[in-house]
Amino acid sequence: MATNMNRRHLLRLGAFAAIGVTTGGALTACGDGDSGGDGVxxxxxxxxxxxxxxxxxxxxxxxxxxxxxxxxxxxxxxxxxxxxxxxxxxxxxxxxxxxxxxxxxxxxxxxxxxxxxxxxxxxxxxxxxxxxxxxxxxxxxxxxxxxxxxxxxxxxxxRVWLLWYRKDILDKYKVSAPTTLDEAIAAGAAIRKASGNKITGFAIGLSEQSLGADFMEKFDPFTAGFGGEIIGADGKAAFASAAGEQAMALIKKAADAGAMGREVLTMGADEVVNGVKAGTVAMAIEGSYRVASARSAEGVGDNLVTLPVPSTTAGKNMPTAVxxxxxxxxxxxxxxxxxxxxxxxxxxxxxxxxxxxxxxxxxxxxxxxxxxxxxxxxxxxxxxxxxxxxxxxxVSRFPADYSELSTNLVKAAQNMIFNGAAVPAALSEVQTQYNQKGK
Amino acid sequence: MTVTAPPPVRAAPPEAPPRPRKGRRRYGPVGLYVPALVLVALVSVIPIAWAVRLSLYRTRGLRTVEFVGWDNFATVLGPDGWGDIARTFAYVVISLVVAVPLGLGLAVLLNKPVRYIRAFRVVILLPWVVSQTVAALLWKWLLNGQYGPLHSLFGGREPLADPIGSMAALILVNVWISYPLATILCLAALQTVPQETVEASRVDGCSPTQSFYRIVVPTIRSTLLILVIMLTLLYFNMVTLVYTLTGGGPFSGTQVLSLDAFLQSFQFFKIGVGAAYSVVLFALNIVFGIAYIRVLRGSSDS
Missing domain, CATH: 3.40.190.10 (Periplasmic binding protein-like II)
Known part of the structure; x- marks a missing residue:
């Protein structure tokens, strides 16, 4: 008898619970509508x-x-x-x-x-x-x-991408402000060497983290600067071109010259900017939207100077991504x-x-x-x-699978820059893979 | 005159309790665990079945577009995929080989009646309360080649800038955040080992080491097995630590299956390929789980 009562109780409770859940759900659904009772x-x-x-x-x-x-x-x-x-x-x-x-x-x-x-x-x-x-x-x-x-x-x-440099660091190592990218690389190499590799002279983040964004923010405009593009008008990858190779060679030159070492393999844009703030990065190419925040760091202020990114020719600028x-x-x-x-x-x-x-x-x-x-x-x-x-x-084209492309490109860049992979072949491989997937 | 004796009155048998109806008897107990079954189905079985289904489709955004059969698995089990599987095994196995003995060793030490034992326990178990993200950022700073406090240990080189160093760092941090779990489970198990048995073994001539391996370890074997299964699942499925510490790099040196599943699903939005990675991970988890249980059964039988 007691068992039956309990079972009945249980059934009753279950029924009440079900009604409660249903009613609650309905009420919640009513409240979930995004119009307030006052018509707002x-x-x-x-x-x-x-x-x-x-x-x-x-x-x-x-x-x-x-x-x-x-x-x-x-x-x-x-x-x-x-x-x-x-x-x-x-x-x-x-x-x-x-x-x-x-x-x-x-x-x-x-x-x-x-x-x-x-x-x-x-x-x-x-x-x-x-x-x-x-x-x-x-x-x-x-x-x-x-x-x-x-x-x-x-x-x-x-936003525009600018050449950032820490004036106090350049002054300390008696290096003058660069007017071309080649000068920036040479100055960066001199600073890194003089600091005993404690300061990255010219940093381009090559980490896969953040989908290789810091690398792409340079590779894209550099490629454009040499007359090429990452994604062509037909939606296909087009960076395995003479322009793409020149852009990659320029980034590789920064590593070969000693302006940046393997530490950039662990850097994304955040790490590069934090390095500029901390004084462990002397020069970088970063966005205008980060300048105010970087200057607010202790000891930075007006020591952080920005310029339009110079090209390899004096008096000319590199394009900047829109x-x-x-x-x-x-x-x-x-x-x-x-x-x-x-x-x-x-x-x-x-x-x-x-x-x-x-x-x-x-x-x-x-x-x-x-x-x-x-x-x-x-x-x-x-x-x-x-x-x-x-x-x-x-204006660049950013397809839906841009994140995957940029991740694959930065991985290839790591190999080209630090592992001696041939630039044309490595770029072609990523491009072919991307275009085949897009078929 | 014949007197006929009345037949003896037989005591009425006690009233049998009402027999439950056949259906109720059969389905009553089942009904009690139906809610649990429904819950498990909702949170486990259905998502797994859904993931298996997704893994057979080409997806666009989060929607299935076209049935592609095993095509997504060709990516997972392709040339790059085998590298990722090998790295996953290295990461899981080395982490286990370090974390379990370390946890057991610390548990043995923490089981000793020494002064300030509570303070030692708190300090040793501290990494457990640190989240994976915080642990990754902390170790990234410690290992930074330019300003990290530990950089001098590596001669100015940055472990995270090298594929092998990066994997070693990943395993180190992984062990650092997971050994407290091993320690706690082992400590709890050690406290159930009868001291008399250990002492008896010593009286019979066992050295402390022999007592440990012949008495203590067999006694806590089932706990060790559960620990190994738990850690294996944890390591196979770990994303946050890998994503935050190394992002899979450099040179794909720490690209493991769980990270692939996450990146494909939620960074590249190729949920079909991501699901294929998850299915492979799931299969590996099952295979390892069964293997461990068989090992335990085998040693119990012997």
Whole structure:
């Protein structure tokens, strides 16, 4: 009898639990809708910037989001910050399970991967009118945000890659500032030798970590500088060319001359920048977006000098890649109109000026004429970067499998630079492998 | 007159408890473990079956596009793949060979009644509370050839810039974060070994070493087996440490299967190829698990 009672109890409890779970699920589902009861669309934005962090760009983001939320009553944006190495995977996974953010920050080379992953949607429908009015104000062609001819995102940040050098280190070793890449390599070799290999004279990160990004950020513009390209107009790899070989030979020369040693095999962009901050790297080619952060390190400040990357010929610059951060519309958003309104707000002159004050290179030409830029502490430098981008900016193609290609290329580069693998053969092997996979 | 005696009244047999109905008797116990089976199916069996299915497809993003049969396994078991498998074995086996005896040795020491034993236990078990990411970043700094505190030990060379040095460093850090688990399990097992048996062996003329190998080790054999299985699974499937410490390099010197599975799935978004790597890893885990259990059974029988 007691057993039966218990069993009944159990069954009853199970039934209640099932009802509870179902009801709870339904209630949760109701609450999960991203429209508040007051008709305000709740928009989620996923980005690598942290509004609560110390990065000046995160603080600018917070001001912009607060400004947008206060400016209207139709939508409210909430920011979720994620590590930049994880955000793309998280967004694609979330979108494929029917969720994901309404607004997502994407770095240009990752755009095609997001399109293939189905995590974002095209915005031509919303952007065409705005672009016909404001598009000419873009500093560079907006093509970098198009995939298969469709506009997938709005670039809000641009960046240039610059020659960085620590003036105090060059002075210490009595080396003058370089005017060509060959001089930079020679100066780097002299510093490394004089420091007993404690200082890397000229660093290019060759680690596979971060998908070989630091290497690709040099190999791509160097190849362009010699008249070639990584991915051709037909979507096939085209770096196993005379230009690609010259670019690789130039990087190899830095190692052969002694400007960098095997320590660069453990370096990605973060390690190179940390080395510049710590004084263990004298020269490097790094992005404009990292300058403010590097200068804020103890003992760096104005000792960090930046120049457009010189070519191997005096008086000429290497091209710089046109890449940067963009805002895209999540594939599963229920509020595309409000998302577009936020994207426009993000691209307004006021928002761009806020980012400029945080050391970000604005994408709109008109912003450079604003008071905010004129009053910026690094106004001269910002204008110099803008001119470099306008003159020598080069739009590259970033296919969906760019991450895999860059990882394979940096592995090949390690062998070419430090293991004596023949440059033409190694480049051809990676190119053939890539093009065969793409068939 | 004949008196007929009434038939003796037989005591009524005690009332038998109601027999459960046949169906209830058969399915009742089954019903009790159905929830557990459903749970295991949800968190284990279905994902594994799904991974096997994915491994047979070409994928785009996270969606299956086309059935390709064993094509994805051709990548895993191709010329580069065998190198990765060999490195995975080296990484797992060497780590085990170092971590298990180290853990056992430390457990024996920590089992001794000495002063400040609690303090020693805390210090020795400390690496266990360090996350793999923190451990990787810590050792990256320690081993940095330019400013790392240990760089002078390597004559200014950077272990992480060399494929063999990099694998050695990876194994070192792996052992560093996992030996406390071995130590704890061995210590717990050692405390169950009857002291009288050990003492009896000593009275019978065993040396301390003989007592250890002939009495203590056989007594804790099942714990050692569980430890070896746990560590093997842990090492085969380890991604975070490898990804953060070496990223698989340099010269692919630390490219192991678990890292391949992660990179293909979540960096290159070739989830089909990533699933193929995972299936191979799963098979290796099963093979090793069965092999260990057979070894244990074999030694129990003998």
């Amino acid at each position: 669309a709740e928009l989620s934005m996923w980005t690598f910037l942290d509004p609560a962090g110390t990065d000046p760009r995160g603080k600018a983001l917070k001001e912009i989001v607060d400004g947008f939320n206060a400016s209207q009553s139709a939508a409210k944006v909430t920011v979720t910050s994620m590590n930049y190495a994880k955000i793309d995977g998280e967004v694609i996974r979330a979108a494929n399970t029917g969720g994901g953010p309404d607004i997502v920050n994407i770095y240009t080379p990752q755009l095609a991967q997001h399109v293939e992953g189905g995590s974002i949607q095209e915005i031509d429908e919303y952007a065409n009118d705005w672009l016909s009015e404001a598009g000419a104000d873009y500093l560079f062609p907006i093509d970098s945000a198009k995939v298969d001819g469709k506009l997938m995102a709005l670039p809000w940040e641009s 890449a940067g951060q963009t805002l895209a519309m999540g594939a599963n958003t229920d509020h595309p109109e409000q998302v577009w309104a936020f994207m426009r707000y993000y691209l307004s002159a006021e928002s761009q000026a806020k980012f400029a004050a945080a050391g970000v290179l604005p994408v709109l030409k008109s912003v450079y004429d604003s008071d905010a830029i004129a009053k910026a502490a690094n106004a001269t430098e910002l204008l110099q970067w803008r001119d470099y981008l306008a003159t020598d900016g080069k």
